[in-house]
Amino acid sequence: MPYDRLDSDVKMMKEAGINVVRIAESTWATLEPQEGTFDFSHIDRVLAAMDKAGIRVIIGTPTYAVPAWMVKKHPDILATTPQGQYKFGPRQNMDITHPWFRQRAEIVIRKLMEHVKDHPAVIGFQVDNETKHYDTSGPAVQAQFVAYLQKTYPDLQAFNKEFGMDYWSHRIHSWDDFLSVDGTVNASLAAEFARFQRQLVTDYLNWQVELVKSYSRADQFVTQNFDLDWRGYSYGIQPRVDQFAAAQKMDVAGVDIYHPTQDQLTGTEIAFGGDLTRSMKGGQNYLVIETQAQGFPEWTPYPGQLRQQAFSHVASGANMVSYWHWSTTANSIETYWRGLLSQDFQPNETYLEAKTIGADFARLSPQLVNLKKENKVALYFSNQALTAFNAFKFGWTSQEEYNDVLRPFYNALYRMNVETDLVDSSSRDLNRYALIVVPALYSASDAELQRLNDYVRQGGHIVYTFKSGFSNEHVKVRATPQPGIIEQAAGIRYSQVTIPHNVALRDNPYGVTPEENQARWWMELIKPTTARVLARYDHPVWGQYAALTRNQYGSGTVTYLGFMPSDTLIGAILADEVKQAGLWDKAQALHFPHIVRQGVNQQGKTVRFLFNYSSTPTSLSWPWPDGKELLSNQNVKSNQMLSLPAWGVLIIEAL
Amino acid sequence: MPYDRLDSDVKMMKEAGINVVRIAESTWATLEPQEGTFDFSHIDRVLAAMDKAGIRVIIGTPTYAVPAWMVKKHPDILATTPQGQYKFGPRQNMDITHPWFRQRAEIVIRKLMEHVKDHPAVIGFQVDNETKHYDTSGPAVQAQFVAYLQKTYPDLQAFNKEFGMDYWSHRIHSWDDFLSVDGTVNASLAAEFARFQRQLVTDYLNWQVELVKSYSRADQFVTQNFDLDWRGYSYGIQPRVDQFAAAQKMDVAGVDIYHPTQDQLTGTEIAFGGDLTRSMKGGQNYLVIETQAQGFPEWTPYPGQLRQQAFSHVASGANMVSYWHWSTTANSIETYWRGLLSQDFQPNETYLEAKTIGADFARLSPQLVNLKKENKVALYFSNQALTAFNAFKFGWTSQEEYNDVLRPFYNALYRMNVETDLVDSSSRDLNRYALIVVPALYSASDAELQRLNDYVRQGGHIVYTFKSGFSNEHVKVRATPQPGIIEQAAGIRYSQVTIPHNVALRDNPYGVTPEENQARWWMELIKPTTARVLARYDHPVWGQYAALTRNQYGSGTVTYLGFMPSDTLIGAILADEVKQAGLWDKAQALHFPHIVRQGVNQQGKTVRFLFNYSSTPTSLSWPWPDGKELLSNQNVKSNQMLSLPAWGVLIIEAL
């Protein structure tokens, strides 16, 4: 802070209804200015002020940015990656497996925990922050990886065979000869190393959780601030963390979600990040640990958008909405990553709107927190499939990745108001879903595919895309006809693929525009065995092959998409599938920009959030039974016309 | 292979008419799993199976991918280049001059040769594969380069002067001070180093050839699999190998050729690669050691294309068409570089079409192999000119390279059915050609240019493009008016150049579209001395200068192009030149997509291949004398109407 303004800050926080703050994360150099010297005075001071004001505190362990004195003493704390060693300057540049880093991290966490654990204001702890493996791959990591391989693959010749080591003379006779895979062109090896690296993250987080829990009180929770694949904003599945695994030891899952605003605000990332985080711990409510207030300059919110975003988080099951950050740093890279306040600490339009959110939250929390959902549709993802898919994409020069396939399917469900859970390869309770959408499951074990076949046989509905089932869990392409084990449930086969040029669906079965009817990126030359053909390619040569099929298998069905459709076509295909699965309901009568989310609150009442994600005021007839609109405290009758302003929100609790 | 299927593979090969396979290349780690331990069992097993089936075998030396144990023991086997040292993982990353690499390579080659040389199935050997110098430039290579320079340029002051070393303070007083040229901005030095590096390749291949020949039988040949400049497919002259020099010690030249297919299939790369390889050893027939079967996903062939490709190779003089590869690897980078079979080993459409090729080859080989050509037109290239040209291109930000100039001239000849040899700076029998096209001969010795002048004087016709003759063999710009020694034969001079913007040919002399009439990339401000002006620039300022000239010199003519024309304009200019040279014939009455190739077979009969390189069925009147169409075994009368299906081929042997 440029000057002592703690009292002013607390006062302005209180006025905005803020009741939790997160501190201490990334302050290692302040907590331990030199090795073994600790200074908790700034923490004490903030805790005292917050406690006095009745604001609760989440303490973050400070480990995701290392002090200069550590790097000075052991420069190899900065991780070495295939691109070389990191420089000092950014955060998240250390080798999280470095023994002395772990030793110093343990000491500072223990010291911090000893100091704060008993403070009444402290309600929980965040271990590290947005933890990943940072691509660490230096000699020490290589030694760990070889040890891991030796243990996992005790039969070296079997390893050579399974991983295709004969190719380009890579077969080894001794583990001593196993060289770094930094430069490998073998996706099997690269994916195995990525799997090992993701395990490093899980291990590291578990280690911190155990450390913290050895001090924390029973009424204090432990969380982590997970984040998503970053494309200038929170886009898709995080490739460097097995989040479902890493969340197991957390008491509650946390996430940061950033997204475009102004005319680009759609709520999709809020819903996607929320659905993902809620699913991490089986539908448990979660914390939005960071989201934007003013954010980047291009994200300065329009009036109403900050409110809409906050209630969208709650509508997805969030129990907290916390902004990054309170005010804005005057130096360094986040000068234009603006918090609720700019560097002038003046109440601006964004802060003023936040005050209304605080007031509403204070009043309505009993009816809004701990919202429970029972979704019947799930989106299936796999970090192993993601890694393997991205090793090949749609060809050596292709830019499209796994998340570019996955997100359009999520987006289509979102836009038709089909609320969705996420499941991953570790999920075992698939039968609770009527419909599972499985994009690009490129690498999967026989057992995993068999589980999905079983799910269908027992009555489930699956939509698969192209490339699913193609390779096994070691990214070895199956030696059977494709799509491998899926064939049994999908009732199709293919042996050849190509890239579509001027290929559409014959006879435009979904009645979209000619451009929307085009195939993009990939196409499989499918021959149905038992499947019914829903669509064929329109092309002078490829016209004999099926593009889209549906197969009855046991009590369920598999719909198989051999190509990447346009966004609109995905919507049409999934709408058909939702109907097929018997899930088409009142919410589907609405459509983006009218977004509906619903759940059951602590009082056992259904709460429905209705959003207008557009700049155009709108109105609609309320299709559900009578209820009460909570923000206005007005009763709503079934079929009553409701008005929604630009970027407006209504919250209607059933009577 | 995922399971033991050698017998099935051999059976399917036989059914497809495959009679030669290539093995052992890039299997060093399998042949020699640890230093000094050898295992030839997999080779024995394959040789036995092939021999039993009557399939002949080419054995590749395994040296183009080094085993991990070698890199582990001597990490500096991985070459250091101006971009740093290679990582382990890819192939073709070693320093081919490394003494221990050469020592181990010699041992493994000797062991392999001892083992296989007497096997009856082995008909020949391939030394290494797609060998290049891999940009090796580390300290050991630098020492060799300095030794080379000292020997080549015994007078250090003359070297300083010739190479312009005064510039930017680079003059040296002692060879001890001669530093690596990795960072040089002096194209004279860079080109000399490139010349030295290309010599390393020739020396390395010659060394392997001698090694292999010290074992091989008289009835066994030695070849190398040359490749072309790669632009996602085989594009142009290979910059890193002097292929004409490197081919001298080979018994037969080999090549790999990859190219786009589907709607982009034109046959141009097949013809270009074939003409180049056939010319390497003075018109001798050659081997297509690798070409695509299914290839990349975007190359999955349309029905008929695999046949068309195979006969196009034969039509260029190939005596073998061999696919990369039989089936498709289940792991690593070539997972989508598909062979005749996909990973499922099922007979697919491509394999089924290959079977028809095998049957036709088996039946027609006596009439198709050893096809001889006597072309009257040659395309002149120079690796030295290529290197030097690419150092400057058309300016510091230009993307167009030497091959971007050369290929459009080749393409135009191809499209007008003018069959072409390639000649390079080492060629001495130019007089056999009536017309030589010389694009961008940017660096050439006085003697080389004098040879070309002599060729014209004695009745030859040359088409030169811009920049030819500009600098000498050390990339030192001539101190005379340009185009230097060429002036004498071309009858023109220029002292200034510029880049064309909105410059066309005045009065559109070739009657093309306004866009096709534009100059691109480069223009020389030509003043004719004795030459006749065929076209002038259309531009308010540059209109006074000649763009295209023709000069009588002795009994021949030189046509000089001062600018880069559009593709269409190149076609028109070359057509005029072909007529000028008295070469316009019946084949030129046809035009792409009707492609005609011809030669004389072992029976002394003229064989003409007629291709329809398009998706549209077509028909034409046969302009040559009566013959027999070999595929259908039908007689064809002169002037008879012939039908060609999409991607169709006819092969007509004169009676």
Next chain:
Amino acid sequence: MPYDRLDSDVKMMKEAGINVVRIAESTWATLEPQEGTFDFSHIDRVLAAMDKAGIRVIIGTPTYAVPAWMVKKHPDILATTPQGQYKFGPRQNMDITHPWFRQRAEIVIRKLMEHVKDHPAVIGFQVDNETKHYDTSGPAVQAQFVAYLQKTYPDLQAFNKEFGMDYWSHRIHSWDDFLSVDGTVNASLAAEFARFQRQLVTDYLNWQVELVKSYSRADQFVTQNFDLDWRGYSYGIQPRVDQFAAAQKMDVAGVDIYHPTQDQLTGTEIAFGGDLTRSMKGGQNYLVIETQAQGFPEWTPYPGQLRQQAFSHVASGANMVSYWHWSTTANSIETYWRGLLSQDFQPNETYLEAKTIGADFARLSPQLVNLKKENKVALYFSNQALTAFNAFKFGWTSQEEYNDVLRPFYNALYRMNVETDLVDSSSRDLNRYALIVVPALYSASDAELQRLNDYVRQGGHIVYTFKSGFSNEHVKVRATPQPGIIEQAAGIRYSQVTIPHNVALRDNPYGVTPEENQARWWMELIKPTTARVLARYDHPVWGQYAALTRNQYGSGTVTYLGFMPSDTLIGAILADEVKQAGLWDKAQALHFPHIVRQGVNQQGKTVRFLFNYSSTPTSLSWPWPDGKELLSNQNVKSNQMLSLPAWGVLIIEAL
């Protein structure tokens, strides 16, 4: 030179009227071929020939390219930068602070000076060439930087606070822990390092000047060849040198200026570079040490352009126009950076035109040299602001930099014939200007902003753009409302900013096209306090905020631009401002491509240069009093119609 042609060169130079040459720069390896061995014979020979011909000589110290023997002996002479160590090959790759480099440089300079100082032909010296710090940042530089920081910021805790070191755990407890800022994400640190690096340049140049002056005669001058930010041509403020500071010890400022020609020739870079260089030493005349003759191929001048360029330099106050270079090197990177002669040494069109310039200069010099200007408008720049601005630009993915903001404002003034000085943060005589344009003064001390406020209060007019005043001299954002201290004079405030999408000026106040009326890159949401709103944003949400304001403050005004206008809009806004400042005069009745420059010559007479910067001949009525056109020696009457050919120039001296 390819052969001995000194006499021919001197003869051709004389015929072209060349009376000064520059030699010896970058010839260290020739002067000192091995350590401690010196050879001045080539200098002696050239000096003798020039002296005999009456051509004067400027001697350059040879230090900007180091000999190979130096790099061989001490490889760390090649500077290490954040991107690694430079390779040998290019020039300007040494660490200018390296002790042995400095030692050897001192010796060679002393030897050279001893040798040439008394030669009658030598009129002056150039120290080094286009000197910059070349991003040197290796360990030795780091040690110097830490020493600099320790001295500049004796209070470490204050340093931590001012530079925001708490952020991401970068606070240090001891200077020993201060690590390299090569990888920093903290713009405060990065800008401080850049400031330190620019000081290295000043120190190095001062050191050379003192060395040279310890030998030179009173009648000999010392200069440096400054250059501009390079965008393929001389574009904007040079980021790596504080040119106003570095020029202080020079007797005369020198510059190189390169620019597009042919249809892209506008004269803007000639004027900008000239105005900058003239301003370096308070309006003193300067030397154009390098500019293009033929230049790049795309710059081959149209007839008339070389003359127009030469007189444009003189019109800006240049006392010399010198070409890079006489002839063209036959080897290395500048083969296509052509001098007056090509490599053929033939008189070409460019040389022939140069001869007419030489003749005119010889005749008219008494009336053209030492032209004095009294400009009333200044453009204010700051290297500190440039560095800081470029650390953030308009967002993490923005490409637009400080010079992209500054140049359009300069261009607009140029095109309306408002002659302009440049002032920087060190300038203290602002009151001589009626109007100062201040683009993007992103980082400035309180005192600097206060000086600008004072200037306005005392009657000055300022146009500020967005982002001015935002951060202090350490790139710490001010904790006050924005634009900080400027608020007092500008009468506005803002707390929020955004990026404009579809934002125009409401009601199109300047009557431009809809496209020209758009805001680009940045917009501040301005609330006026005392300012008058000149324009508001046209946008459904942002329409309430001011875009452009004007405020009376004391006797002056501040116009504040909250957004980046189109080029046309900048012209309209600045035209309004010029009128407001009472500066609208006859020259403004003309407009580009009619360019007018004026000054007072040694005879005390006003000389006006009138240029037609277009390919279209034109005519206009002479708006000034009677005078004499010097090139034609014809009298011109007021209001007489004057004709200007394409790329024509008239020089009219008032009677």
